[in-house]
Amino acid sequence: AAGGWDYGKNGPNRWAELFPEFCAGDKQSPIDLSTQTALQSSLIRKYVFHQSSIAAGVKFTLKNDGHKIELNWSPELSITMGQTAADQMYTAAQLHWHWGSSDQQGSEHTLDKKSYAAEGHLVFYNSKDYANISMAASRPNGLAVLGVFYEVSATDNPLFKDLEKALANDTLINMGGAAEVAARTDFNMFSTFLPSNQDEFFRYDGSLTTPVCYESVLWTVYRQAVPISARQLQMLRRLHYSDNSSMVNNFRPPLPLNPGNRPGTPR
Ligand code: B30
Numbered sequence: 001a002a003g004g005w006d007y008g009k010n011g012p013n014r015w016a017e018l019f020p021e022f023c024a025g026d027k028q029s030p031i032d033l034s035t036q037t038a039l040q041s042s043l044i045r046k047y048v049f050h051q052s053s054i055a056a057g058v059k060f061t062l063k064n065d066g067h068k069i070e071l072n073w074s075p076e077l078s079i080t081m082g083q084t085a086a087d088q089m090y091t092a093a094q095l096h097w098h099w100g101s102s103d104q105q106g107s108e109h110t111l112d113k114k115s116y117a118a119e120g121h122l123v124f125y126n127s128k129d130y131a132n133i134s135m136a137a138s139r140p141n142g143l144a145v146l147g148v149f150y151e152v153s154a155t156d157n158p159l160f161k162d163l164e165k166a167l168a169n170d171t172l173i174n175m176g177g178a179a180e181v182a183a184r185t186d187f188n189m190f191s192t193f194l195p196s197n198q199d200e201f202f203r204y205d206g207s208l209t210t211p212v213c214y215e216s217v218l219w220t221v222y223r224q225a226v227p228i229s230a231r232q233l234q235m236l237r238r239l240h241y242s243d244n245s246s247m248v249n250n251f252r253p254p255l256p257l258n259p260g261n262r263p264g265t266p267r
């Protein structure tokens with residue numbers, strides 16, 4: 001996971017200089033989203049989602065990669081989306097989160113300049129044109145990411161509730177640590193991860209939010225935030241980076257809007 005970048009000394013304000021080929025580009029993510037000018041609705045098509053049924057033995061694995069925690073699942077579980085039911089061109093490869101040291105920061109995208117406590121990214125690759133996420137990550141139309149804002153609330157987040165046992169495992173605290181959870185047979189990624197209102201979202205062409213910042217991501221960020229409890233946020237904040245410091249504020253702040261990454265062009 002290393003590669004000479006972090007969220008401290010070699011943090012986001014140095015990435016353009018450390019990884020100039022892409023991080024200094026003009027279609028970078030995240031961005032500030034504006035409900036005034038760019039809320040997508042009828043102009044842009046919603047994705048059609050599909051998930052295969054969960055057979056006995058399907059497992060989810062949470063891992064600490066030194067920058068964030070990431071959720072992976074057994075390969076027989078297929079999580080896909082596309083413009084229509086017949087055209088499921090994107091396959092989900094992983095889900096991960098970015099979060100803050102306090103409830104007032106943590107998201108990567110902002111909405112009308114407001115930051116949220118955390119942001120989740122369900123990362124898909126174009127499985128019609130590429131064999132796996134590594135092949136797709138640097139390519140045009142290679143990736144599509146669904147972003148969800150988390151807002152601190154009195155209620156627990158149902159997805160984190162499912163992951164809590166694994167998240168509480170001490171082996172996850174340090175980089176390289178991993179913990180497994182057996183899948184509920186009725187688990188559905190889309191209904192558990194996405195907000196209930198999926199009709200309002202932003203879509204734009206952008207990049208990976210971590211070095212080397214490939215400009216290969218078609219972003220969809222939902223307007224409605226989902227709840228997360230203070231207790232669940234604390235479970236994220238107790239993790240450690242590779243240097244043993246607290247894993248908090250692992251977000252890249254918004255980048256300038258340019259013609260290339262401006263939301264609003266129907267896609
Ligand atoms: S994001 O959704 O834009 N935050 C990657 C995928 C999605 C996003 C960012 C990065 C990705 O696949 N990056 C390559 C994987 N790793 C390599 C590694 O060694 O682990 C980079 C990383 O985390 O993101 Cu340290």
Ligand code: ZN
Nearest residue numbers: 096098121209
């Ligand atoms: Zn991310």
